[in-house]
Amino acid sequence: MSVKLTVNNQSHELDIDPNMPLLWAIRDHLQLTGTKFGCGMALCGACTVHIDGQAVRSCVTPVSAVAGKSVTTIEGLETPSGKAVQDAWVSLDVPQCGYCQSGQIMSAAALLATNAKPTDGDIDAAMAGNICRCATYVRIRNAIHEAASAVPAATNG
Amino acid sequence: MYFRYFKDPVSHWTGVSASELTRRDFLKFTSLAGAGLTLGALVPERAAAAGGSAAATPALAMPFLRVDPDNTVTVTSKHVEAGQGVWTGLPAIVAEELDASWSQMRVESSPARVPMYGNFAFDPKGSVQGTGGSTAVANSWMQLRQAGATARAMLVEAAAAEWKVPAAEITVNEGVVTHSKSGKKATFGELAVRAAKMPIPTDVKLKDPSQFKIIGRDKLPRLDSRAKSFGTQQFAIDVMLPGMMTAVVMRPPRFGGKVASFDARKAKAVPGVVDVVQIPRGVAVIGRDTWSAKKGREVLQVTWDESGAETRSTAQILAEYKHLSQLPETAKAAKEGDVDAALKTAVHTLDAEFEFPYLAHAPMEPLTAVARLSADKCEIWAGCQFQTIDQVNAAMAAGLKPDQVFITTLAAGGTFGRRANAESDYIAEVASIAKAVGGKYPVRLIWTREDDIMGGRYRPMNYHRITAGLSQDGKVVAYRQRVVGQSIMAGTPFAAAMKDGLDPTAVEGNAAEQYDIENVHVTWSQPKSALPVLWWRSVGHSHMSISKEIMFDELAQLAGKDPVAFRLAHLEKHPKHAAALRLAAEKAGWDKPFSKEKGRGRGVAVQESFGTVVAQVAEVTVTGDTIRVDRVVCAVDCGIAVNPDVIKAQMQSCIGYGLAAALHGKITLTDGRVDQSNFHQYTVLRINEMPREIEVYVVPSTNPPTGVGEPGLPPIAPAVANAVRAATGIKLRKLPFDLAEARAAKV
Numbered sequence: 001m002s003v004k005l006t007v008n009n010q011s012h013e014l015d016i017d018p019n020m021p022l023l024w025a026i027r028d029h030l031q032l033t034g035t036k037f038g039c040g041m042a043l044c045g046a047c048t049v050h051i052d053g054q055a056v057r058s059c060v061t062p063v064s065a066v067a068g069k070s071v072t073t074i075e076g077l078e079t080p081s082g083k084a085v086q087d088a089w090v091s092l093d094v095p096q097c098g099y100c101q102s103g104q105i106m107s108a109a110a111l112l113a114t115n116a117k118p119t120d121g122d123i124d125a126a127m128a129g130n131i132c133r134c135a136t137y138v139r140i141r142n143a144i145h146e147a148a149s150a151v152p153a154a155t156n157g
Numbered sequence: 158m159y160f161r162y163f164k165d166p167v168s169h170w171t172g173v174s175a176s177e178l179t180r181r182d183f184l185k186f187t188s189l190a191g192a193g194l195t196l197g198a199l200v201p202e203r204a205a206a207a208g209g210s211a212a213a214t215p216a217l218a219m220p221f222l223r224v225d226p227d228n229t230v231t232v233t234s235k236h237v238e239a240g241q242g243v244w245t246g247l248p249a250i251v252a253e254e255l256d257a258s259w260s261q262m263r264v265e266s267s268p269a270r271v272p273m274y275g276n277f278a279f280d281p282k283g284s285v286q287g288t289g290g291s292t293a294v295a296n297s298w299m300q301l302r303q304a305g306a307t308a309r310a311m312l313v314e315a316a317a318a319e320w321k322v323p324a325a326e327i328t329v330n331e332g333v334v335t336h337s338k339s340g341k342k343a344t345f346g347e348l349a350v351r352a353a354k355m356p357i358p359t360d361v362k363l364k365d366p367s368q369f370k371i372i373g374r375d376k377l378p379r380l381d382s383r384a385k386s387f388g389t390q391q392f393a394i395d396v397m398l399p400g401m402m403t404a405v406v407m408r409p410p411r412f413g414g415k416v417a418s419f420d421a422r423k424a425k426a427v428p429g430v431v432d433v434v435q436i437p438r439g440v441a442v443i444g445r446d447t448w449s450a451k452k453g454r455e456v457l458q459v460t461w462d463e464s465g466a467e468t469r470s471t472a473q474i475l476a477e478y479k480h481l482s483q484l485p486e487t488a489k490a491a492k493e494g495d496v497d498a499a500l501k502t503a504v505h506t507l508d509a510e511f512e513f514p515y516l517a518h519a520p521m522e523p524l525t526a527v528a529r530l531s532a533d534k535c536e537i538w539a540g541c542q543f544q545t546i547d548q549v550n551a552a553m554a555a556g557l558k559p560d561q562v563f564i565t566t567l568a569a570g571g572t573f574g575r576r577a578n579a580e581s582d583y584i585a586e587v588a589s590i591a592k593a594v595g596g597k598y599p600v601r602l603i604w605t606r607e608d609d610i611m612g613g614r615y616r617p618m619n620y621h622r623i624t625a626g627l628s629q630d631g632k633v634v635a636y637r638q639r640v641v642g643q644s645i646m647a648g649t650p651f652a653a654a655m656k657d658g659l660d661p662t663a664v665e666g667n668a669a670e671q672y673d674i675e676n677v678h679v680t681w682s683q684p685k686s687a688l689p690v691l692w693w694r695s696v697g698h699s700h701m702s703i704s705k706e707i708m709f710d711e712l713a714q715l716a717g718k719d720p721v722a723f724r725l726a727h728l729e730k731h732p733k734h735a736a737a738l739r740l741a742a743e744k745a746g747w748d749k750p751f752s753k754e755k756g757r758g759r760g761v762a763v764q765e766s767f768g769t770v771v772a773q774v775a776e777v778t779v780t781g782d783t784i785r786v787d788r789v790v791c792a793v794d795c796g797i798a799v800n801p802d803v804i805k806a807q808m809q810s811c812i813g814y815g816l817a818a819a820l821h822g823k824i825t826l827t828d829g830r831v832d833q834s835n836f837h838q839y840t841v842l843r844i845n846e847m848p849r850e851i852e853v854y855v856v857p858s859t860n861p862p863t864g865v866g867e868p869g870l871p872p873i874a875p876a877v878a879n880a881v882r883a884a885t886g887i888k889l890r891k892l893p894f895d896l897a898e899a900r901a902a903k904v
Contacts, residue, residue, distance in 0.1 A: 095382050098381065135814055136806070
């Protein structure tokens with residue numbers, strides 16, 4: 001069956017099962033591999049993408065549910081807050097194994113888009129769905145603060 | 158580390174001796190010179206022991222770096238980057254001796270090849286390429302310094318020849334070669350082609366550590382941060398080959414089970430499923446994408462032969478362990494003095510039991526590997542941790558010889574020990590699947606999270622029984638410990654490292670090794686199970702440190718002594734422990750009053766593992782039955798600090814990983830089936846539980862560097878338990894810590 005979807009501003013038509021999770025459509029069929037598989041049950045956040053700007057777990061989102069919506073993956077993250085988050089991640093050397101970091105960055109970018117100056121408590125609440133087994137959490141907190149201070153409030157989003 | 162007593166593991170598997178491989182590789186290397194500059198380190202020549210004569214073996218040229226005309230310096234990493242920072246630490250060592258600019262440094266994985274890329278910390282011949290035991294920097298230290306210094310000398314010689322000036326007048330700084338008198342300058346890239354034609358020097362001089370400019374720099378940016386922040390770092394799960402199919406495997410629901418028969422009709426009817434094949438470890442369902450393969454597996458029908466399977470529940474296994482602890486031991490780990498006699502003289506004795514569950518590693522990238530098989534070769538892409546062993550196991554699975562297996566080592570999405578196993582489980586599986594389908598397409602094997610959590614190779618479950626006695630003057634006069642836990646090495650080729658029946662990894666880091674105690678007796682009982690166990694970050698230290706450091710804290714209290722002072726009184730022969738402990742205590746303000754209001758407490762622990770000593774002070778707040786770790790102050794002695802920021806990162810990582818196990822981690826069985834399947838049941842640490850403050854201090858040292866990937870873990874759980882006891886009086890002796898249960902148990 002044919003499924004239409006828009007990812008990183010590009011439209012695609014795929015001949016796949018409409019129940020296939022978005023994760024596998026973008027990884028296996030669009031070959032956008034920056035989005036990771038971690039648990040398949042929305043428990044770890046490694047597969048986080050933006051759907052119309054909201055952070056969503058692609059591993060439990062059927063590809064049919066994103067018809068007519070705009071999907072953004074780590075490869076297409078271009079918002080000011082998204083870029084600030086990525087720059088802060090590099091400057092603070094947040095990643096270790098790095099496998100979860102696409103998801104962490106997508107969650108952090110979505111947080112900053114709605115909360116320009118999050119507190120540690122805000123960060124913990126927004127990021128608790130993203131597991132990092134290397135436990136880079138201290139640096140994730142610091143990098144979100146750094147990104148927040150780098151983005152002028154007016155250009156957030 | 159694990160191979161310390163391992164005679165010749167390569168010939169054990171392949172029948173080809175390491176020295177033969179050495180000679181072949183040397184010949185290959187000498188024919189490589191040409192494009193750009195390819196250089197090698199010279200392995201320190203080993204003098205023959207007999208009669209003190211210095212009959213040296215031929216020097217081995219090993220290409221560890223490349224200087225390209227585009228002025229980049231690419232370091233070849235024989236170690237897998239799994240987050241621990243080797244892709245930064247190894248280039249730092251080369252860059253230092255080369256006097257390169259950090260911005261020109263690059264890194265790539267080496268091919269799987271021994272002894273050229275063997276790990277000399279595993280065995281002195283470098284017979285096995287692998288990463289583990291926190292050895293990467295330690296075993297590369299001299300090798301890569303030699304490589305960097307050799308390359309530098311050849312670049313200088315090239316410049317001297319080009320400019321017709323004496324080499325001694327040439328200086329190198331930040332990647333620029335300069336002759337001040339004539340004002341001539343050149344980059345490495347400009348000199349690379351000429352340098353490749355220079356003779357390889359054999360007597361390069363290494364820097365004195367006081368001259369280090371890159372090693373020890375506070376902030377040396379990781380070479381992999383950008384790719385890992387922009388989604389471009391390639392992991393095995395990201396490999397896409399033309400025509401590649403994806404496989405998932407149905408494995409026995411009980412450890413030790415086997416396929417009796419299977420019916421693939423329903424699975425094959427699922428759209429996208431292309432093949433269903435039996436392999437030694439189960440039945441593989443292969444689809445054109447991951448989703449199809451998973452859907453196919455859901456309806457695959459397999460009948461299992463469970464005649465040899467583990468069918469017990471955790472409570473039964475624990476009961477057996479307790480029973481074994483009363484029986485004669487399997488092996489002795491340490492025996493000094495006379496514990497029984499000393500206990501009779503003790504003014505206080507303390508008896509305690511400790512329980513530790515099985516633990517899954519649960520790296521964020523579920524195990525994945527890609528294989529492409531043809532008649533005479535098998536290519537593997539994976540985040541391999543034991544390349545040589547993986548090569549051999551893949552060869553056996555594919556029906557080839559080890560040198561027909563070509564491994565591309567990719568960044569590993571975490572491992573914590575999981576990828577390093579004697580059977581190369583997931584690597585062998587993907588090679589078996591490729592073989593079963595006759596190599597007609599490349600195969601990517603994906604383990605789901607459930608496969609990972611339920612798949613075994615856990616940190617062994619353990620039961621410790623300890624009796625300790627205090628003398629009148631408050632010293633530990635006797636310490637007796639029985640450890641009951643499965644062997645990681647027994648039944649594998651690693652068993653060659655067992656001596657007198659003892660698996661050293663089962664009891665490593667025990668009290669006899671870590672403290673001055675006159676009378677100490679540590680014994681080990683080895684239960685048998687079909688459940689496979691494996692090294693898990695810090696291996697034996699992950700449980701041995703916990704019982705020991707909780708015991709020492711309780712003993713300090715019995716003796717009426719301060720926990721830090723009490724430990725120091727038992728560390729006279731362990732100056733590194735004492736120095737790290739003093740530094741952590743000082744930085745934590747241990748001698749200053751600590752408010753115990755609102756459920757707060759602080760505790761301390763110290764442990765040496767893999768040559769590195771780490772001491773930690775943890776501050777906690779206990780609210781009801783919830784433990785919150787507020788602050789951890791960590792002091793680490795890892796010799797010369799190659800990259801302080803990575804050391805800090807690894808201490809943070811170990812603390813977080815260790816806290817997950819301290820507060821949540823457990824794998825349990827019911828009738829032989831694993832009770833946990835995914836992160837909702839196998840709970841790990843999330844950001845809201847990560848201490849807000851972690852301070853890391855490095856003990857200044859001029860000793861050669863030791864590892865940091867694991868040693869930060871052993872002290873955290875006991876430091877937290879000791880802090881909780883300080884706050885509440887509750888003794889935590891069972892992992893994961895359960896305050897409600899411990900309160901009710903009233904130990």
